[in-house]
Amino acid sequence: MTTIYVPRDSAARSVGADDVAVAIAREAAVRGADVTLIRNGSRGLLWLEPLVEVVTESGRVGYGPVTESDVAGLFDAGFLAGSDHPLSVGIVEEIAWLKDQQRVTFSRVGIVDPLSLNDYEAHGGLVGLRRALEIGGDAVVEEVLASGLRGRGGAGFPAGIKWRTVRGAQSDQKYVCCNADEGDSGTFADRMLMEGDPFTLIEGMVIAGITTGATQGFIYSRSEYPDANDTMREALEIAYLNGLLGNGVLGSEHAFDLSLRVGAGAYICGEETAMLESLEGLRGMVRPKPPIPALEGLFGMPTLVNNVMTLASVPGILVDGSAAYQALGSERSRGTQVFQLAGNIAQGGIVEIPFGITLSELVNTYGGGTRSGRPVRAVQVGGPLGAYFPADKLDVSLDYEAMLAAGGMVGHGGVVVFDESVDMSLQARFAMEFCAKESCGKCTPCRIGAVRGVETIDKIREGIDRPGNLVLLNDLCDLMTDGSLCAMGGLTPMPVQSALRHFPEDFQR
Amino acid sequence: MSRYSTWSAEAAQQVLDLLSEGERLILPALQALQHEFGYVPREAVGIVAKHVNVSVADTHGVLSFYHELRTSPPAPIIVSVCVAEACQANGSRELVTSIEQSIAPVGSRSADGSVDVVEVFCLGNCALGPAVLVNERLVGRVNLDSLTRAVATARDEVNA
Numbered sequence: 001m002t003t004i005y006v007p008r009d010s011a012a013r014s015v016g017a018d019d020v021a022v023a024i025a026r027e028a029a030v031r032g033a034d035v036t037l038i039r040n041g042s043r044g045l046l047w048l049e050p051l052v053e054v055v056t057e058s059g060r061v062g063y064g065p066v067t068e069s070d071v072a073g074l075f076d077a078g079f080l081a082g083s084d085h086p087l088s089v090g091i092v093e094e095i096a097w098l099k100d101q102q103r104v105t106f107s108r109v110g111i112v113d114p115l116s117l118n119d120y121e122a123h124g125g126l127v128g129l130r131r132a133l134e135i136g137g138d139a140v141v142e143e144v145l146a147s148g149l150r151g152r153g154g155a156g157f158p159a160g161i162k163w164r165t166v167r168g169a170q171s172d173q174k175y176v177c178c179n180a181d182e183g184d185s186g187t188f189a190d191r192m193l194m195e196g197d198p199f200t201l202i203e204g205m206v207i208a209g210i211t212t213g214a215t216q217g218f219i220y221s222r223s224e225y226p227d228a229n230d231t232m233r234e235a236l237e238i239a240y241l242n243g244l245l246g247n248g249v250l251g252s253e254h255a256f257d258l259s260l261r262v263g264a265g266a267y268i269c270g271e272e273t274a275m276l277e278s279l280e281g282l283r284g285m286v287r288p289k290p291p292i293p294a295l296e297g298l299f300g301m302p303t304l305v306n307n308v309m310t311l312a313s314v315p316g317i318l319v320d321g322s323a324a325y326q327a328l329g330s331e332r333s334r335g336t337q338v339f340q341l342a343g344n345i346a347q348g349g350i351v352e353i354p355f356g357i358t359l360s361e362l363v364n365t366y367g368g369g370t371r372s373g374r375p376v377r378a379v380q381v382g383g384p385l386g387a388y389f390p391a392d393k394l395d396v397s398l399d400y401e402a403m404l405a406a407g408g409m410v411g412h413g414g415v416v417v418f419d420e421s422v423d424m425s426l427q428a429r430f431a432m433e434f435c436a437k438e439s440c441g442k443c444t445p446c447r448i449g450a451v452r453g454v455e456t457i458d459k460i461r462e463g464i465d466r467p468g469n470l471v472l473l474n475d476l477c478d479l480m481t482d483g484s485l486c487a488m489g490g491l492t493p494m495p496v497q498s499a500l501r502h503f504p505e506d507f508q509r
Numbered sequence: 510m511s512r513y514s515t516w517s518a519e520a521a522q523q524v525l526d527l528l529s530e531g532e533r534l535i536l537p538a539l540q541a542l543q544h545e546f547g548y549v550p551r552e553a554v555g556i557v558a559k560h561v562n563v564s565v566a567d568t569h570g571v572l573s574f575y576h577e578l579r580t581s582p583p584a585p586i587i588v589s590v591c592v593a594e595a596c597q598a599n600g601s602r603e604l605v606t607s608i609e610q611s612i613a614p615v616g617s618r619s620a621d622g623s624v625d626v627v628e629v630f631c632l633g634n635c636a637l638g639p640a641v642l643v644n645e646r647l648v649g650r651v652n653l654d655s656l657t658r659a660v661a662t663a664r665d666e667v668n669a
Contacts, residue, residue: 010633011633011634011636011637011647011649013647014634014637014640014647014649014650015637015649015650046636046637047636182633183630183631184631185591185593185594185595185596185630185635186593186594186595186631186635187631187633187635188633188634188635188636191633222633223577224589224629224631224632224633224642225632225633226642227647228633259531261537262540263575264536264540264575264576264577264578265575265576265577265629266574266575267630278536280534281534281535281536281537281538281561281571282534282535282536282567282570282571283570283571283574284574284575340635340636341636342598342635342636342638343594343595343598343599343635343636343638344598344599345636348635348636349636380594384593384594416594416598416635417598418597418598419598422598427594427597430594430597434593434630
């Protein structure tokens with residue numbers, strides 16, 4: 001019997017993985033080959049998708065990108081024995097691109113059957129939760145604090161401090177909310193983890209629940225992620241059936257209920273207080289802080305809000321200990337960051353690596369430059385609110401403080417590459433247009449400023465009083481930065497002003 | 510053939526009655542109705558307000574806030590085109606232009622009434638862009654040919 005893996009990840013499916021899986025099953029039946037087909041998550045080498053893996057004595061041999069029409073040829077070449085073929089990429093775990101990474105949060109993604117709890121446990125799953133139950137809440141908080149883990153959603157707030165605050169809050173009801181509203185363009189790590197290893201997120205949330213004293217959790221996901229939501233729902237059901245959720249988590253005295261909620265197409269709901277409003281069924285309007293959600297969050301109760309990556313990092317930290325995690329990284333950015341290489345890039349996908357790698361290494365070494373083959377001109381880091389870096393300034397170290405000093409931010413770790421055909425005045429315009437469309441409307445700098453920003457950039461592009469309008473645009477950006485209630489209006493100037501600073505010629509055409 | 514049930518106030522009440530205690534909130538109620546009927550007609554606002562025990566104004570506020578909630582029936586096929594940065598880097602602006610010429614402009618319906626074209630910001634397929642969602646099927650590295658095939662497949666599914 002031969003085991004074959006074909007990803008069920010939606011990125012792989014978007015380029016034909018389902019057709020390939022069907023073709024393999026059909027071909028195996030015709031040839032009388034004894035084959036077990038497992039639909040795994042994606043390894044994150046997205047340019048090789050659909051990446052088919054065959055289990056052999058020497059390891060899992062990969063073939064990719066495979067199309068439906070390649071399948072018969074793969075059988076002919078003897079791929080069930082791992083034979084050579086033009087599409088062969090060899091032993092997948094030996095591919096340098098993957099081997100050089102240090103996967104902690106993504107350690108199981110692409111390897112396990114996402115909906116097999118047995119497979120999950122066979123690969124180290126639930127060890128972190130069992131340890132959490134053994135050492136108790138205070139010790140878990142200490143571990144998370146000592147690990148140096150900071151919020152992976154973008155703000156980079158120390159996770160341990162948040163956990164300690166919610167644990168210390170006095171209330172009959174507390175909540176854990178996972179922010180899975182991954183709306184930043186160029187990011188897909190949350191989606192891939194939910195599709196490829198959903199039990200890690202569930203385990204992380206259960207640990208968060210028993211540690212903070214919360215008995216109810218919510219995962220706030222996006223309607224744009226139908227596959228991830230289906231996988232998550234199935235995983236939740238399996239978790240309930242196996243005593244991982246509900247009363248008496250793993251036979252302990254702790255109760256934790258967890259459910260999935262899906263948004264309705266509003267970027268702003270990725271802002272934590274807007275997300276809480278949305279979870280209450282309301283308009284996604286940003287709340288002023290204080291009060292902080294850790295003390296007054298969902299329905300006014302103490303609420304731990306963490307990103308998918310933050311919560312999914314905790315089980316691994318508890319397995320290997322905080323010291324092992326803390327040993328990775330640079331300066332005050334500890335552990336690993338799951339970077340996502342996107343846009344016009346030859347080798348896009350997931351690179352999980354300690355903080356401190358340079359942007360150039362990511363884009364040029366891992367990414368292999370642009371997909372179009374034309375020179376890289378601009379790289380946007382950290383989503384639509386992140387800065388654009390020009391090709392000659394990619395030597396910046398990717399950690400929270402170094403990026404801040406360079407006028408950017410790590411954000412959720414998305415890296416979007418543009419080639420020389422990009423018009424940066426158009427990208428600046430888009431940043432304002434996006435803000436105008438997605439602003440919740442609560443504060444004036446964001447609601448009105450973004451509209452005025454689009455108008456002003458249009459005037460500059462049309463050549464109307466360029467010097468005056470450039471001054472006006474910068475002034476508007478400063479006002480939005482200083483005066484907005486949240487990061488939406490407050491950071492929209494970042495892509496705009498970085499484009500103005502690094503690509504002034506694009507505003508003079 | 511529609512993927513959805515035909516709207517009636519009675520049917521709407523039945524949908525709302527099935528909501529769990531924790532989902533007796535405005536947004537989940539509106540989403541449940543849209544899931545069942547494909548859209549949320551204006552007359553649903555009062556029904557939801559009463560069911561959730563909130564004001565009509567608050568309910569209308571939620572209905573008008575979220576991009577995805579519709580107040581009129583959708584076409585059988587919805588093509589959601591990603592227009593965010595990572596897909597822009599892979600030519601989504603050119604794709605939108607050709608969709609506009611061959612199907613319909615973004616935000617409108619095709620002449621034969623079978624396809625709605627809407628814009629979305631990010632489908633999470635940023636390394637394999639441009640990306641489009643045809644009903645609930647994600648298509649990566651999309652061009653007009655592959656999009657046309659995906660629409661045809663969706664048409665077969667809707668008609669099946």
